[in-house]
Amino acid sequence: MQSKGLIKFLVAVVTLACLYSLSFTFVTRKVESDAAKHAAGDIAKEKAYLDSISGEVVYNLGVAKYTYRECKALELPLGLDLKGGMNVTMEISLDELIRNLANNPKDEKFNTALASALQKSKSSNKYVVDLFIDEYKASGASTSLASFFATKDNSGLINATSSEADVKNFLYKEADNAIQNSYKVLRTRIDKFGVASPNIQIQQGTNRILIELPGVNDEGRVRKLLQGSAKLEFFETHSNFEIYPILENVNRTLAGTLKPENTPTVQKDTVATDSTKNDDNLLANLGANTNASDSSSVVEANLAAENPLFSVLMPSVYQAENGQQQLAPGPQVGISHLKDTAKVNAYLARPEVKSLLPANLKLLWAVKPEKRSPDFLPLYAIRTVGGESGSVLTGDVITDAKDDFDQQTNSPVVSMSMNSIGAREWRKITAKAAPNKEAIAIVLDGVVYSAPNVQTEIANGSSSISGNFEIEDTKDLANVLKAGRLPTTAKIVEEAIVGPSLGQAAIDAGVDSAVIGLIVVMIFMVAYYNRGGIAANIAVIFNVFFLMGILASLNAVLTLPGIAGIVLTMGTAVDANVLIYERIREELRLGKGIRQAIADGYKHAMPSILDSQITTFLVGVVLFFFGSGPILGFATTLMIGIITSLFTSIFISRLIFEYMLSKDMKISVSFPWSENTLTNANFQFIKKRKTFYIASAVAVVISLFFIFTKGFTLGVDFQGGRTYTVSYEKPVDLEDVRKNLDATFNSTTEVKTFGSSNQVRITTTYHIDETSDEADAEVLGKLNEGLSKIQDNKYDILSSQKVGPSIASDIKDRATWSGIISILIIAAYILIRFHKWQYSVGAAIATIHDAVILLGLFSILDGIVPFSLDIDQHFVAAILTVIAYSVNDTVVVFDRLREFLGKPNAHNKDFGETVNHAINSTLSRTIITSLTIIFVLAVLFVFGGEVIRGFSFAILIGIVVGTYSSVVLAAPSVYDLRGGKHIAQASTPAKAKVAIP
Numbered sequence: 001m002q003s004k005g006l007i008k009f010l011v012a013v014v015t016l017a018c019l020y021s022l023s024f025t026f027v028t029r030k031v032e033s034d035a036a037k038h039a040a041g042d043i044a045k046e047k048a049y050l051d052s053i054s055g056e057v058v059y060n061l062g063v064a065k066y067t068y069r070e071c072k073a074l075e076l077p078l079g080l081d082l083k084g085g086m087n088v089t090m091e092i093s094l095d096e097l098i099r100n101l102a103n104n105p106k107d108e109k110f111n112t113a114l115a116s117a118l119q120k121s122k123s124s125n126k127y128v129v130d131l132f133i134d135e136y137k138a139s140g141a142s143t144s145l146a147s148f149f150a151t152k153d154n155s156g157l158i159n160a161t162s163s164e165a166d167v168k169n170f171l172y173k174e175a176d177n178a179i180q181n182s183y184k185v186l187r188t189r190i191d192k193f194g195v196a197s198p199n200i201q202i203q204q205g206t207n208r209i210l211i212e213l214p215g216v217n218d219e220g221r222v223r224k225l226l227q228g229s230a231k232l233e234f235f236e237t238h239s240n241f242e243i244y245p246i247l248e249n250v251n252r253t254l255a256g257t258l259k260p261e262n263t264p265t266v267q268k269d270t271v272a273t274d275s276t277k278n279d280d281n282l283l284a285n286l287g288a289n290t291n292a293s294d295s296s297s298v299v300e301a302n303l304a305a306e307n308p309l310f311s312v313l314m315p316s317v318y319q320a321e322n323g324q325q326q327l328a329p330g331p332q333v334g335i336s337h338l339k340d341t342a343k344v345n346a347y348l349a350r351p352e353v354k355s356l357l358p359a360n361l362k363l364l365w366a367v368k369p370e371k372r373s374p375d376f377l378p379l380y381a382i383r384t385v386g387g388e389s390g391s392v393l394t395g396d397v398i399t400d401a402k403d404d405f406d407q408q409t410n411s412p413v414v415s416m417s418m419n420s421i422g423a424r425e426w427r428k429i430t431a432k433a434a435p436n437k438e439a440i441a442i443v444l445d446g447v448v449y450s451a452p453n454v455q456t457e458i459a460n461g462s463s464s465i466s467g468n469f470e471i472e473d474t475k476d477l478a479n480v481l482k483a484g485r486l487p488t489t490a491k492i493v494e495e496a497i498v499g500p501s502l503g504q505a506a507i508d509a510g511v512d513s514a515v516i517g518l519i520v521v522m523i524f525m526v527a528y529y530n531r532g533g534i535a536a537n538i539a540v541i542f543n544v545f546f547l548m549g550i551l552a553s554l555n556a557v558l559t560l561p562g563i564a565g566i567v568l569t570m571g572t573a574v575d576a577n578v579l580i581y582e583r584i585r586e587e588l589r590l591g592k593g594i595r596q597a598i599a600d601g602y603k604h605a606m607p608s609i610l611d612s613q614i615t616t617f618l619v620g621v622v623l624f625f626f627g628s629g630p631i632l633g634f635a636t637t638l639m640i641g642i643i644t645s646l647f648t649s650i651f652i653s654r655l656i657f658e659y660m661l662s663k664d665m666k667i668s669v670s671f672p673w674s675e676n677t678l679t680n681a682n683f684q685f686i687k688k689r690k691t692f693y694i695a696s697a698v699a700v701v702i703s704l705f706f707i708f709t710k711g712f713t714l715g716v717d718f719q720g721g722r723t724y725t726v727s728y729e730k731p732v733d734l735e736d737v738r739k740n741l742d743a744t745f746n747s748t749t750e751v752k753t754f755g756s757s758n759q760v761r762i763t764t765t766y767h768i769d770e771t772s773d774e775a776d777a778e779v780l781g782k783l784n785e786g787l788s789k790i791q792d793n794k795y796d797i798l799s800s801q802k803v804g805p806s807i808a809s810d811i812k813d814r815a816t817w818s819g820i821i822s823i824l825i826i827a828a829y830i831l832i833r834f835h836k837w838q839y840s841v842g843a844a845i846a847t848i849h850d851a852v853i854l855l856g857l858f859s860i861l862d863g864i865v866p867f868s869l870d871i872d873q874h875f876v877a878a879i880l881t882v883i884a885y886s887v888n889d890t891v892v893v894f895d896r897l898r899e900f901l902g903k904p905n906a907h908n909k910d911f912g913e914t915v916n917h918a919i920n921s922t923l924s925r926t927i928i929t930s931l932t933i934i935f936v937l938a939v940l941f942v943f944g945g946e947v948i949r950g951f952s953f954a955i956l957i958g959i960v961v962g963t964y965s966s967v968v969l970a971a972p973s974v975y976d977l978r979g980g981k982h983i984a985q986a987s988t989p990a991k992a993k994v995a996i997p
Helices: 004-039 043-052 068-074 094-101 108-121 128-138 145-149 164-193 219-227 240-258 280-291 294-306 338-348 420-433 471-483 500-529 531-553 560-589 594-626 630-662 689-709 734-745 773-787 805-834 837-861 873-901 911-921 923-943 946-977
Strands: 057-060 065-067 085-092 199-203 208-214 232-237 317-319 325-327 332-337 361-365 376-383 398-406 411-418 440-444 447-450 463-465 490-498 721-728 750-754 756-764 795-803
Touching (some): 004 043, 004 068, 004 531, 004 630, 065 068, 085 164, 094 108, 094 128, 094 164, 128 164, 164 219, 219 490, 219 773, 232 420, 240 325, 240 376, 338 376, 376 440, 376 447, 411 420, 440 471, 447 471, 500 923, 560 873, 560 923, 560 946, 594 630, 594 805, 594 873, 689 837, 689 946, 721 773, 734 750, 805 873, 837 873, 873 946, 911 923, 911 946, 923 946
Antiparallel strands (some): 057 065, 085 208, 085 490, 199 208, 232 376, 317 325, 361 376, 440 447, 490 795, 750 756
């Protein structure tokens, strides 16, 4: 084996890297287990415990130390279907943005075109901007479109003579800015909400933002938080010197109010200002409080009792040249540990404290910690000047903002421009602040993003904001400033809520199916391949370990379909080993020794291994780019699993064999009973191909008949509407539930059993076109009204999902294109690898056959089998996976055919016999691989849980159909497409450009 030392080194490095990546998950699980024990079922107490240690080191590697918060950010996060929580898709209102950019014109054709574009966007995958321009052109309007957007605010970007292309580019750019700015605002709001491991992504090519909030159970608060408009404001500020005496008074008042009776006191003075005496001891003690040892617990308690505010909010100070601490200049009045900010807020909200604070004072937190103190958040003193909010200026006056670079100081800055109204007010504001270089705070949604000092009066509205910035800081601040320019709302168009009990059930089902699937695969491999099966099993264990480690290193979210992907990976991980072992057995039958048979077996199996796995990987890529939500988790797992499977089955199993050979250990890849399984198979597939064609044609016709007559039950993500999972205390009659809900909603309601007889899944299209909070509340109210009519049977809503019609249409379009593109990509790959279009067409015939029959079975069995067969994103993932595995089998046959046709004198043999021989010689591998996958899919179907039962059923049936088509349709189709002609030397195999061990 070549490069054995390098491979060993690589295995060791990957193993250590995966151990490192997974170790953070082990640490956080241990900490959270301790928190659960400490809280004894009290959720608030458990959260408080975790908050209190968020900044403490919980993982010490010697060379590096990690806090709980850092470990949490590096762990393998669980998706909502496993952990529970809320999944939301926000859609940015581009129609509102277009109106704002045009200054809300009254032109009838403009508004009609915009309204029509918005309506068409609900059933089209075209962008709102494109639809609007098309509709306006079709209206026959004589006014140029550019004239609407040539306003003063847009003067630097577009004018009245701009072309249609210029208008489109302008709208595209502004739409992208709106989406990016909305993302920034939502990101900040969610960070302030305190969700652990949130996932926020812009869905590329759309005006939507996907948000996953694990563990959230206050849905109403989340909706209100996410759907509010961004509010950017500029405020004058108070100085630290002004506010410290006030905070000192607050501290004394709290000490008197909260001070327990008979608590020992510690004599402390106050911090010096121009009129007060400096006390270094107080500041030093306050600063040291966070690192005090257990032996000083009494002193800590006394300090906290005497200084309740200053024990959680350290005043902003610095060390002067004389070594003494002085109050720092500027509007920052203190810093607080992240875990203590809630306590500071609670103190400041107390009635006796509010009475001490001036009416023109607001205390606002910074948006994020300082880089030098990542666990501490600054607090700023904001001066209000009357009016509703007290700001001196709002963000709607900003015409542009961008990150820039100051050539003189060689540092990043932010350039900001204002309209004429803003420039006039800005001149007054800066003129007032400039003499004393006072700070102006930039506040978005109630948090301070920056508080730069004003150096000079700014007369023209063009400002440059500088500071201790890094490039990313200036990008963020520029986005914040642009967020207030043209307010546009974001609304929830898709929503899913999963209760923790349903999430825990999914975890249990997923773990059970993974463990049982692993055991089944390992038993089968040893039972069929003897000691070779042991080597394959070790490779499978390494494969799962590497797969989990890579997922953790990528911070990929583990979902229930992702677990299904892991289970499938265990089944397909042995595919390469099966190909290798079958070739080793062939070499042994030729009389070769075991060492040479192993070397040649790996060598000759390599082209088939690569071709079969690459085709599956390509389908994973399509799923990744076209899927959303949990399907992304499945696609990620599938692609990584293929890579790790190739690595482990080719290299690790080979290392094991090399070790066994070096120790003169006996190596066997079969038992006596399995040694000659299908060895001399000589089924006449070519001669009987027309019989198979007729059988397949009949199956396809029946499938198409049911598809076009009975149709399907579409999942909520394909048709829109709302779906709820409801659990009753006792079994319920579906017809009773359906009648009650039909009467309540005054429309047809879909009700299906979901797992056990006391759980149902309910889908309604009532208010399908409305996604407002009011509509949600009305639908939920009617649902509860209908459910409560089942007497003496309490119920609980475990999960809910809402999908608007526009996003449902988009999902359907993406699903359709993903299927078409998958088949085209696979056909193109096969054409490149095999050099003949007949191979591509033969593979396409087999895959289309499999897809049609699978669709037909879902139509025929819907409503008959006791589990859901909805056509949704999970089904699309399943059918594409079936296509991939069908092509996997087909390519193995093609590879063997290509090998036979490349042999000397192959042109003298009958082509039909050559094709037939290729099918028969790979039959053992085809059946064994299919059996291993069928075994794990059966486990997934039985133990994987109700959520993915339809998904696993689709792949299970699809693998059976795919195995059939790859044997009796694909290669025989190649024979007929060539008219039975010989195609020998033109199809010589392309050399695999990889080192063969």
